[in-house]
Amino acid sequence: MRYLEITIPEGRRDAVLGVLDDAGINYVMSDETSNENYSDVVRFPLPNRAVEPILDKLAAADIPESRVIIINAETVISEEFGAVREQYSQGGAKGERTSRQVLRAKADEFTPSLSIYVIMLLISAAVATAGLLGDSPAVVVGSMVIAPLLGPALAASIGIVTGDDELRREGFQYQILGVAVVIGASIGLGLLARLAGLEPGGVDIVLVAELEERVSPTLFSVLVALGAGVAGILSLTRGFSEAIVGVMIAAALIPPSAAVGITAAWGEYGAALGAFMLVIINLLSINAAALVTLWIAGYRPQGLFDVSPTRRSTYTYATIFGVGLLLLSVPLVGITLNEFETTQLEASAEGAVAGVISGPAYDAVIEYEVEIIREDGYPIRSVDRVVVTIRGLDPGPDAELTDRIYESMAAELDEPVLVEVQYIVAEERGQRSTEEVIPEPPTG
Template identity: 30%
Template structure:
């Protein structure tokens, strides 16, 4: 279930209570008159089944509470209540299949920002990938896959395309477009220093086959895996099954390909550098395409179930 806290002008409190009382998936209704200080107003709290949350939020936004008050939402991990059990049973559908669009837009908008934290993770992930390449360590390559933060902005691109939120698309594209080249540049510099310091040998890298050669070997399965990963990742985001995202992270070779390309370029192996760059491009495009298709399908489902679009455009993050 989800916990809602609403700050509303006193003259709209009855309307808010009417929305929540009429919703079969809502329970644990609490009214605190005059408790809101900034913004000022009454505070209404309720627990809502996930599958009913999207419709409740739409009705609350129709009351302009997002402008004249406040609506906050958080996930409830445990609810020991017969009333909560009844509310979830009465709500149509299944919580795991429900998409809370406001939550998805806010979450993807936050994870698509180009900031110091995002760039730091990107650089660390590429450096880990470079270490895995020069030491021929698949385990380190997997570690780089998990650390890489690139799925957030890729998912945000899909959300922006489906919901026609071009500001979100631009922000996410900026994060990817700046994040990868900058991380690869830092990795190339570190690789050059490593070679000069004798940490690895150019001849060994350019020699016989290695266990991590799969990183730059682009082919049909590169696209297939990227499509499957993008679909699984978007399903995980929209169904709140975040544990599945770990499998997404370690199934695609975005960050490893970037790290491999940087190392190969420094060591003068341009064939591997170009192949790795192609691998990176295929994975990025495949993830976005699959995530967009999955989200578009779920969006069409939600619209057909609600009788059409009735939501305002929301600010991302």
């Protein structure tokens, strides 16, 4: 529900009141005394759905929107207002669709000044880099909360469908700048961490779980960004929690951008390419989803003559986003299929090992573990070998067991694979135990 205050230029009073009277709007008039070529001030409540059509009619009466003030109203007690609400409820469905004018204002409101925007992104990049290097999901989430990405991520699409070129241009510029700032800051922080010897585990930076899931993106990664774009527009147009949706949008952009910087700082350029591909896909997905959602919701420019050019602009950008997503999704299909094949291979290998170990001849086996070792070629990683670790009480490796495991796997798997069997010999001595790892030469 909104409360509007309109300052009427001299000579336009009858035109404005005619629009309000035709719509059955109950208003209050007062004189305008600033002596700035305005004669009256009119105030009236409107349901959300009525704001846009009424302002469009007033615009046709040459009332500039720069002298229109729109305020949130808690409630209105008036029989006349109930009639207006029913008139604009579209068959009784009292939706809370935000007007085009308020939507523009919201997009601008959630876009901070350039200096604040850059400072907040630098802080967010520092937190995200620390969270990824420390493998801390809680810290990574914290970086999303403080990232001011909601306004820029949605402003471009709002500008496209409403014909606001300045808003569209600012939205795209802020998005590109935001990603560049986070990547640049993460590269610098990553280099400092590397020089300080803070490499997690001291072996492979990409083995960190929070990083690994972002350098080999799958098709499911796109769903996060698409959902963020749709939810972002709905939050602005239907009054949902913008803060929560802002975190969702940041989740699609901040950690992957930081992952690009970290992996680049460590010289893992294949992994950096995978993370950067995820960043671009998420950017396209957010903008595409927001654009389509706005158009379906019925947002259009003000004048009738603006509809056709804006429709062409919307179709043009939708085509660019769609083609970009299709082209970048091709490698994602390969990565997704690779992940499915690896999961299937692991399940088949575990089944094969379980079938052998379950025999009575191997009661001395305490437990076993099957691990798929993949090559380091990011973003698509092929299988290098299957490692089977067996922990039992029998001393030394069992050549017969090793052969049976390999034969069972060969029968289960479609393609030959290198199998490595490791034995951990456990010897219990009272309340203490000692373990010795005895590797078996790879088979296959």
